[in-house]
Amino acid sequence: MPQAVEPPRDCFDALARADAVFERRPTTPTREGCRVDEAVMLTRATIPLNRPTLMTCPLAHALAAFEREVVQPAAQRHFGRTVVQLVHYGSYVCKPQTGRNDRLSEHAFGRAIDIGGFELEGKTVVNVRQHWADRGSRGAFLRDVAKGACRHFNIVLTPKTDFAHANHLHLDIGRFTKCDA
Numbered sequence: 001m002p003q004a005v006e007p008p009r010d011c012f013d014a015l016a017r018a019d020a021v022f023e024r025r026p027t028t029p030t031r032e033g034c035r036v037d038e039a040v041m042l043t044r045a046t047i048p049l050n051r052p053t054l055m056t057c058p059l060a061h062a063l064a065a066f067e068r069e070v071v072q073p074a075a076q077r078h079f080g081r082t083v084v085q086l087v088h089y090g091s092y093v094c095k096p097q098t099g100r101n102d103r104l105s106e107h108a109f110g111r112a113i114d115i116g117g118f119e120l121e122g123k124t125v126v127n128v129r130q131h132w133a134d135r136g137s138r139g140a141f142l143r144d145v146a147k148g149a150c151r152h153f154n155i156v157l158t159p160k161t162d163f164a165h166a167n168h169l170h171l172d173i174g175r176f177t178k179c180d181a
């Protein structure tokens with residue numbers, strides 16, 4: 001049996017070293033089987049979130065690396081600017097996978113986050129719903145970010161995937177792999 005990848009023992013230390021702002025939270029399993037291990041209420045990985053959200057420490061850590069290695073370099077390339085806010089539509093949500101009731105979503109374990117857009121310095125806003133198919137720099141930025149996300153997350157779902165993902169990028173560190181960039 002292949003072993004599930006153990007998150008680093010010092011995930012919380014590593015997250016703090018990445019300059020993240022977060023609070024540790026207890027694991028509180030629900031009757032439906034939802035639970036978030038190594039839970040953190042994340043305010044910022046490296047880029048401030050529009051609102052704090054609950055997730056596993058390993059997801060927060062992956063988010064920090066993704067922001068540093070993919071999001072900010074892409075923002076520099078396409079706009080010559082820094083991303084100052086990450087707009088998300090939620091991480092932990094106790095719910096089944098879209099379109100099926102027999103399997104819990106990775107959101108139910110705090111191992112997924114839905115990203116709706118990015119705000120750059122100078123009030124430039126890039127929105128997945130509006131700009132994914134945009135022919136200018138906003139669209140190119142989003143599609144670049146999605147491609148780069150596949151190096152940091154196991155599953156990347158985009159507006160290419162289906163209508164349920166028309167307005168966000170679903171990024172998760174669950175067991176399965178898929179790159180719809």
Ligand SMILES: [Zn+2]
Pocket residue numbers: 107112113114169170171
């Ligand atoms: Zn999602």
